[in-house]
Amino acid sequence: MNKDWEHTLSFWNQLKDKSIYLGCSGGVDSMVLLHLLHSLKVKLTVLHVNYQLRDEASDADEQFVRSTCKRLGIPFQVKRIDLKSTLENGGNLQEEARTVRYNWFHEILENNSNNRVALAHHQDDQIETFWLNLARKSGIMGLACMKHEHNRIVRPLLDFSRAEVLKYAKTHSIEWREDQSNSSNAYRRNRLRNVFIPELDNAMPSLRSSTLKLIAHFQETQSELEEKTHRYAQSILEEGRLLISTFDLFSREERVELLRQLNILPSYSERLAELIEKGTRIEVNTPLFSSIVRDEQQFTFLRKKKIQHHLIVEEVDRLPSSFSKDIAYFDADKIQGELQLRPWKIGDRIAPIGMNGSQLISDIIKDAKITADIKQQQLVIHDDDSILWCVGLKISRNALPDSSTKRILRCSIS
Structure with a gap:
């Protein structure tokens, strides 16, 4: 892992005064990151989610991470949830599991602006995410995949391949737990990881580097979109208004990004364009806004307000x-x-x-x-x-x- 190690050290030097909360499943990726962060002597707390999906194996994962943290003197927190019961009325298991852990991560981030959550996604995860999002017909934001740091969630292993992470683990005699569900092709990501991507790599060895270049391009484009639209999003949040003449100058991608920053679905970019020609109001029903009203020269973004009257x-x-x-x-x-x-x-x-x-x-x-x-x-x-x-x-x-x-x-x- 020497090729990008200097970049990783520089990355963590910028975060040395932060409180780092590591999401750790007990698998090889998160155990390698645990080893790295402990070596760098950052202020570290380990987080583990026990979904209770694999009975004794799930409890063994929890105990493994807990005992490792105890041996290293690292604070440990666990969240236990019976995901099987949660999904009795239907739902996507992987999506629900992701929602559970990210809700927990965001709670921790909201507790203190100095907190950061570290996750062990690596280069292969990035490539899998690209193909998954491409299949979902995602826009630029989706194809930009994961950033090293975004909304105070950091991913320091993105420059390293799965093979490099595994080599590091073996070189440093790091123990980890194997999740047998990762070998099952019942899940779309596993089919990509175990079948589709290996076959593509064998047939077209240069495809991996080409995919990474595409991701880098989309990330650059996404950053430009964010930079261009940020001040307009802030203005809407502060004043609740956007001139129609300004909206007209935005490209489709810029309109989508502006709405994303306001937590409004991308489809509303087309509805706003239609509102200029016909109608005066559309309901958006987001956590912040209830609707958008068109006057002669501007859109007014109406906030949801709690009734404080009696x-x-x-x-x-x-x-x-x-x-x-x-x-x-x-x-x-x-x-x-x-x-x-x-x-x-x-x-x-x-x-x-x-x-x-x-x-x-x-x-x-x-x-x-x-x-x-x-x-x-x-x-x-x-x-x-x-x-x-x-x-x-x-x-x-x-x-x-x-x-x-x-x-x-x-x-x-x-």
Whole structure:
């Protein structure tokens, strides 16, 4: 492993003041990385996930990594999960296992900005990932595969082949555990590793280096896309706006990358382009944004907001002599179930005082000329049957007090 060892040392010198959490299965790759990191005397903690998929063998893997860490004086953490039970109602085993461990990794990264997670992916893993993503019709991001460092996850063995990792393990008498499932061709990645790629290497020996050059090219292109779109993504996160004229100047790949940085699916790049010609709004339903609205000159990215308001319901003796748009009064006996407060949503209707039939809440908001950024905060009060109050705008006629009312409820928002 001498050819890239200087690069590896330089890489870790940049991280010497970080807390490194190593994902370690007990296999040869992660045990080699454990040996390397221990030799470099980094501040190290080892993480192991026991999926309990192979009964005694899974427990033996855990015990092997645990005892190695105890012998070396390295802190050890384990996450145990019964993955078989989790998948009883269906699902992809490898994808679910990946989700479990990466969720754990991200929890650790969120605990402290000084933390880094180290993983033992090597050059052969990189090539397998390229072919898998190519088969999935991935874009530039997918074909760029794995970086040495991305989002505080580091992969220092990417420059080394599986053969080099194995040679290092034997040279340094490193012990490891064999996962028998790696020899099964039931999984797509294993079929690539055990059958497809070896046959290609035999038929076309130069294909390996060509694949690595392609990955390097896609990584360079991806970095350029990230650099070009980053400031626009940050502007959207801070201000919630993007000029349509700016969006028009982006290539398809730049639009996809911009949305990726906002955690919005790539398919929405086409929908945004269509929105310029027709329509005013698309729902995106991401963890951060609820929808994107087109005005004449810009897209407005509407954030999801937690309701921090509370419904206050009080019983009163009589109606006031004058009314306020911020307070509504209802006949308690006409209310079906309980009164509840929530944000309005598309399709909501109310039967307003002074008109026959019902009216869309969206039309009421439009008539009130409420701006797009305030529009998403509009609240409604409803019972189990219908909306009774579009707060501050219109009240339903369905539960109004009259001369026969015995109990009057006064409703307001705090």
